[in-house]
Amino acid sequence: MRNWIGAGIAAAVLAVPAGPARAWDHFAHMEVAAVAFKDLTPATRRNVARLLKINPRYTNWIVGAKRGDEDRTAFMRASTWADSIKLDPRYTSDPPSAATAGQNVGYADRSRHADWHFVDQPISPDRTPVVPARVPNAATQLPLFRAALADPRAGDDLKSYDLVWLLHLVGDVHQPLHCVSRYDAADRQGDRGGNAVRIMGNTPPPVCDDPRFCPFGPPTELHAFYDDILGAGYAVGPPQQAAERLPRPDPKLAAVTDEKVWIQEGLELARSAVYVPPIGVGDGPFAITPEYQKAAIDLARRRVALAGARLARILNETLGK
Numbered sequence: 001m002r003n004w005i006g007a008g009i010a011a012a013v014l015a016v017p018a019g020p021a022r023a024w025d026h027f028a029h030m031e032v033a034a035v036a037f038k039d040l041t042p043a044t045r046r047n048v049a050r051l052l053k054i055n056p057r058y059t060n061w062i063v064g065a066k067r068g069d070e071d072r073t074a075f076m077r078a079s080t081w082a083d084s085i086k087l088d089p090r091y092t093s094d095p096p097s098a099a100t101a102g103q104n105v106g107y108a109d110r111s112r113h114a115d116w117h118f119v120d121q122p123i124s125p126d127r128t129p130v131v132p133a134r135v136p137n138a139a140t141q142l143p144l145f146r147a148a149l150a151d152p153r154a155g156d157d158l159k160s161y162d163l164v165w166l167l168h169l170v171g172d173v174h175q176p177l178h179c180v181s182r183y184d185a186a187d188r189q190g191d192r193g194g195n196a197v198r199i200m201g202n203t204p205p206p207v208c209d210d211p212r213f214c215p216f217g218p219p220t221e222l223h224a225f226y227d228d229i230l231g232a233g234y235a236v237g238p239p240q241q242a243a244e245r246l247p248r249p250d251p252k253l254a255a256v257t258d259e260k261v262w263i264q265e266g267l268e269l270a271r272s273a274v275y276v277p278p279i280g281v282g283d284g285p286f287a288i289t290p291e292y293q294k295a296a297i298d299l300a301r302r303r304v305a306l307a308g309a310r311l312a313r314i315l316n317e318t319l320g321k
């Protein structure tokens with residue numbers, strides 16, 4: 001569990017079984033959604049808006065939205081729903097061995113499905129034995145959601161549920177540490193996407209509009225460092241503005257809609273750009289340099305821009321009719 005989560009939600013956090021929080025912060029998820037929303041066709045926007053209204057949290061999402069901007073605000077906030085149920089007492093944590101762990105049945109499903117947020121593809125720099133990625137995971141669920149959204153026989157309840165999961169997971173798998181677990185002598189069970197790797201010397205998230213998330217300073221482990229590197233918080237304005245300043249992604253890469261390719265990219269980026277000096281083998285703590293932090297910000301911005309473009313393309317293909 002991230003140890004920087006504020007005391008204000010400590011009670012809610014205590015209700016969650018032990019295990020790492022693993023997700024881009026709300027900020028980056030909403031930034032992905034803001035990028036995608038710009039590229040949605042009018043027909044896609046209409047279909048998406050209709051489906052999002054079925055989610056039980058819809059009225060919360062549009063609190064404070066400017067008049068006429070409800071659809072975009074809901075779309076951005078919907079991208080955080082899969083994380084918000086981790087703290088919702090109406091939902092329960094399901095072990096990956098449960099018979100229902102990989103089901104896709106819509107909002108009647110009150111499981112948190114924490115294992116859907118990542119794919120622990122193993123890497124080992126020191127030849128420590130590895131185990132294959134556990135299932136279900138993001139790689140098993142993304143195709144199910146996409147198929148249901150494209151299926152004319154699927155009901156709107158299921159499509160709405162799958163849409164909010166899709167909005168979230170397209171973001172998650174573009175965070176390289178959601179695509180790997182590193183095995184080494186210090187982590188024979190894997191580091192769970194850098195959750196076991198301690199860091200120091202990094203600066204806090206550049207944006208933090210929610211005092212629950214930032215009173216204890218910068219993240220102290222590698223996974224959270226990447227999750228929060230672009231910002232933290234739940235306000236819609238800052239990620240919306242940040243999305244406007246992102247680089248345009250390479251059109252050839254933006255056209256890649258096969259999630260298997262995205263997840264493989266994440267693995268390769270983890271090797272080539274994340275687990276590189278000053279991050280060594282083992283659990284650290286490793287001192288983050290300004291150069292490493294700047295490169296990490298640039299990487300995160302490129303991944304968010306690409307995730308948003310790809311998400312829009314998928315939605316236009318499946319919901320643009």
Ligand SMILES: [Zn+2]
Nearest residue numbers: 022023117172
């Ligand atoms: Zn997530």
